[in-house]
Amino acid sequence: MIPLLELCSVGKVYPGGVATRALEEVSFAVAPGEFVALVGASGSGKTTLLNLVGLLDTPTEGSLRLAGRDVTGAAEDLRAELRRDLLGFVFQFHYLLPEFTALENALMPLRIRGTAAEDAGRARVRALLEKVDLGDRLHHRPGQLSGGQQQRVAVVRALANDPQVILADEPTGNLDSRNAHAVCDLLRSLTKELHKSVLLVTHDETIAAKADRILHLRDGRLVT
Amino acid sequence: MLISRFELSVARRQLLHNRGQTLLTLGVVATSVTLIVFLATLIGGLQRRIIGDTTSMIPHVVVSAPERLPLAPWELPSATAPAAPLFVGRVVKLEQRLRKIEDWPAVVARLRELMPGGVAARVAVAEGQGVVSRESNRKPVTLVGAVPAEFTRVVDLQSNLAAGRYLGLNGGEAVIGYKLAADLNLRLGDRVRVLSSEAVSADFLVAGIVDTGIAVIDRSSLFLNLKDAQSLLNLGSAVTRIGLRLDDVFDASRQRERLEQYLPYEINDWMRDNQRVLSGIRAQNDSSRMIIVFTVLASGLAVASIMVMSVTRKIQEIGILKAIGAKSRQILVIFALQGLAVCAAGAALGCAVGWVLCDALGRIEVVVSATGRTAQLFPVANEPFYYGLAAGLAVVSGVLASLYPAWSASRVDPIHVIRGQ
Ligand SMILES: Nc1ncnc2c1ncn2[C@@H]1O[C@H](COP(=O)(O)OP(=O)(O)OP(=O)(O)O)[C@@H](O)[C@H]1O
Ligand SMILES: [Mg+2]
Numbered sequence: 001m002i003p004l005l006e007l008c009s010v011g012k013v014y015p016g017g018v019a020t021r022a023l024e025e026v027s028f029a030v031a032p033g034e035f036v037a038l039v040g041a042s043g044s045g046k047t048t049l050l051n052l053v054g055l056l057d058t059p060t061e062g063s064l065r066l067a068g069r070d071v072t073g074a075a076e077d078l079r080a081e082l083r084r085d086l087l088g089f090v091f092q093f094h095y096l097l098p099e100f101t102a103l104e105n106a107l108m109p110l111r112i113r114g115t116a117a118e119d120a121g122r123a124r125v126r127a128l129l130e131k132v133d134l135g136d137r138l139h140h141r142p143g144q145l146s147g148g149q150q151q152r153v154a155v156v157r158a159l160a161n162d163p164q165v166i167l168a169d170e171p172t173g174n175l176d177s178r179n180a181h182a183v184c185d186l187l188r189s190l191t192k193e194l195h196k197s198v199l200l201v202t203h204d205e206t207i208a209a210k211a212d213r214i215l216h217l218r219d220g221r222l223v224t
Numbered sequence: 225m226l227i228s229r230f231e232l233s234v235a236r237r238q239l240l241h242n243r244g245q246t247l248l249t250l251g252v253v254a255t256s257v258t259l260i261v262f263l264a265t266l267i268g269g270l271q272r273r274i275i276g277d278t279t280s281m282i283p284h285v286v287v288s289a290p291e292r293l294p295l296a297p298w299e300l301p302s303a304t305a306p307a308a309p310l311f312v313g314r315v316v317k318l319e320q321r322l323r324k325i326e327d328w329p330a331v332v333a334r335l336r337e338l339m340p341g342g343v344a345a346r347v348a349v350a351e352g353q354g355v356v357s358r359e360s361n362r363k364p365v366t367l368v369g370a371v372p373a374e375f376t377r378v379v380d381l382q383s384n385l386a387a388g389r390y391l392g393l394n395g396g397e398a399v400i401g402y403k404l405a406a407d408l409n410l411r412l413g414d415r416v417r418v419l420s421s422e423a424v425s426a427d428f429l430v431a432g433i434v435d436t437g438i439a440v441i442d443r444s445s446l447f448l449n450l451k452d453a454q455s456l457l458n459l460g461s462a463v464t465r466i467g468l469r470l471d472d473v474f475d476a477s478r479q480r481e482r483l484e485q486y487l488p489y490e491i492n493d494w495m496r497d498n499q500r501v502l503s504g505i506r507a508q509n510d511s512s513r514m515i516i517v518f519t520v521l522a523s524g525l526a527v528a529s530i531m532v533m534s535v536t537r538k539i540q541e542i543g544i545l546k547a548i549g550a551k552s553r554q555i556l557v558i559f560a561l562q563g564l565a566v567c568a569a570g571a572a573l574g575c576a577v578g579w580v581l582c583d584a585l586g587r588i589e590v591v592v593s594a595t596g597r598t599a600q601l602f603p604v605a606n607e608p609f610y611y612g613l614a615a616g617l618a619v620v621s622g623v624l625a626s627l628y629p630a631w632s633a634s635r636v637d638p639i640h641v642i643r644g645q
Contacts, residue, residue: 047643056547056639077551084549091642095544099237108230112550115229157548169642 002068003029004164004197005053011061012048012220022048023220026062030165033195035188037208040217046201047169049217053199054087054167055079067164084113088158088196090168090187094150096142102153103129103138109161121160128156132186148179155187159194166191168200172207184210227561231554234545235561242534249530250570253618256523257574258581260516260614265582267512269605271505275473278501279494281438283347283378283467284476286492287331287483289323324462325489331466338486339479342471345377348463350453354420356400356446358408365404365446367420369453378469381434381447386595388412388432395449399432401442402595418446420456428452435595516617524621531563531629542633543641556634563626564619571615571622578614582606 012023022045030036038046051057052064055071056079063072067086074082083089088109096105104111106125110118129138132152142150151171158166168187172180184200184207191198200211208214216223239246325331328348335346350369355362368375372393376382381390381399390399398418400410410416410430419425428448436442454460470476476493483491495502535542542555586604591597 051639051642054547056642080546080549080551083547087549089547091544095540097234097237097541097544099234099241104233108545109548111228111230111233112545112548112554118229161549 003065004032004034004067005030005199006065007053007062008064009062010049010052010059010064012045012052012057013060021220023052023059026217026220026222028215028222030197030199032164032197033192035191035198035210035212036200037211037214038199038201038217039203039205039208039214044217045220046217048220050167050169050199050201053165054089055083084109085161086164088161088163088166090151090154090158090166090171092170092173094142094147094154096150096153096157098142101139101141102134102145102149105142106153106156106160108157113161117161121162124162125156125160128159128190129153131190132156147175148183151175151179151183152186155183155190159190159196162194164197166196166198168198170201170203172202172204177204180204180207227557230550231557231561235558235565238534238538238558239562239565242537245530245534246566249527249566250573252523252526252530253567253570253622254574254577256519257571257614257618258578259519260617261575261578261610262581263512263515263519264610264613265578265604265606266585266602267508268607268610269586269600269603271508272605273603274501274505277437278498279473281379281384281436281441282494284470284473284494285468285480285483286465287325287335287468287487287489288465288492289325290488290490324459324464325466326460326462328463328466331487331489334487335466335468335483338483339468342475342479344469344471345374346469347371347374347378347467348450349375349465349467350450350457350459350462351464352421352453352457352459354418354446354456356404356408357417357419358410358414361408363404363407363444365400365418365444366440367418367446367448367453367456369448369450369456371450372447375447378467381436384434384436386433386435386597388430390432390434390447393431393447393449395452396427396429397431397449398428398452399434399447400430401445402433402435402593403439403443404445405430405433406594407443418456420458422456422458424456424458426452426456433595435593435597437593437597437599520617520621523618524625527563527567527622528625528628531559531626532632535559535629535633538633539636540641542636543638546636547638547642552634555636556630559630559633560623560626563630564623567619567622567626568615571618574618575611575615578611579606 006029008027010023010026014020014022026049038049040046052059055074059072063070065071066082071082103126106129107118107122110121126138129135132155134149134152137145137149145153172183175183187198188210202208332346332348347370352367354365354367356365372391376390386402393399412430412433414430415427416430417425417427434441470479477495480491480493546555582604583606585602586600586606588601589598590601592599
């Protein structure tokens, strides 16, 4: 099977007064539907790696393939389009837009793509929100939701555009452990059901244990 | 499509959500628009009044007979004949004679031909000096004789009447200024004696009194029938000048220059005679233009700085929108739309306030003369053009001002936002 996501000897050096090497010779692949956890000590390069995969940043070495396409040096607008169409993000903080309702926030990736895409996906997104128990919170603003509810909206937003890969950087870092496990279980069950790949960064061993596979990062290198 | 629901909804929600900032920007734009409207209508109205006062009671262009210059001794026919001795030192007294246009109907016809358009009316006038007397009082006056119906189309005497009539003036009747009437203690129906500079005298009945607001007319003019003036001034069937009223007062100099090429007469226009008024108006225009430029600049800068602040506050949202796939262009459009919307709303508000203000000012009337004639205290020119100008300038400057903040918003790197949290 062709891997959905494939990294080949990827390295990242942050320039600056003292250049920082954050990643070195990182190679791995993620298959469709696979749930992969990324763990490592603070400063080991987890966020850096996720940003590269998320096309928010560009590697200084190596190559990156997404859905069979080399996206290593893609131009800014193309990267925005790929993020919009192929990727879903869940961040540590929910980053919902305060001016929009839960439903509108969840629909935002589709709205960015275009009005037609939004109208076509509306029913599906609504169903997803109902599935995560937010059926009665559709028209609430983020400020009117609890932390766990906010993060569930963010999970649905990551799935709204029907992406190939979900990238989650400590999505439960801001939640208490009960909520953290709930959101994590949700992410896992939804993505399994919809057959999405997930790359999840976490500190929490018990959460990592639920993944199909665990990648360990140490000082910017993968250890096995 | 350039603008879709995404850009529109984000722009709109942010404006509504940050009500304070939106109202602040709106206020800045509205204030500057009100200021520009106010300034432009007031100065425009003032200038119109000045031009009106200057030109309403005089013909815009006047054609008169050329001045007769005395010949120099060497130009005298006798100078070529050696038989006639030339007396040096002999005083030659030139006869003071009225300069007249004998064949004026032909000149009027020629004027029609030379100026097929742009002329509102023409009138032939017999004008000269005289003295009006009643009992022991005497006052020097300018005698102005013309066919009233024609004269009033060039110089609107009829609508400046304080009493009596001008149109349909009969032989033996005269219209005088109200100050002259006061000086001589004259009322409608009184008789006066007029003695002209040609030593002809006649009696006239006061049929009308005018209040033009122009001192020389109100104090020392006597308007007569053309025939009466011609006989008082010994003109026969001639006139002394032909006055023209133009559709566009500012066309006067150009028309004069043109006529000078074709007609062997002396031609004057009001613009040449009123250089100081015109240069005053020009200076006023320059300074009001400068004030407008600075107002627009100030409001543009204020809009820009408020928007820069708002972009700074929104940097997280912008970053997240970009992370989930919004393109730089889309972000740019969002903020440019906000600038456009706020400036357009501010311009509308400013125009409304300006209109109310100018309308109220324009309604204030004050009595300006002894006959009870009233006029606007502030001669506002409350015209759509000025509103269009002010609104247009505000919208253009506001949109330009929002471009920098919009551009900087579009440059936000999502990675910094995600890392920052
Ligand atoms: N913009 C940057 N410029 C310079 N160095 C950076 C930059 N971003 C990250 N680094 C460095 O790169 C290394 C990896 O950082 P990264 O954020 O990927 O770690 P992390 O594994 O996500 O840590 P944490 O668990 O604390 O989030 C760190 O040493 C960090 O100091
Ligand atoms: Mg991190």
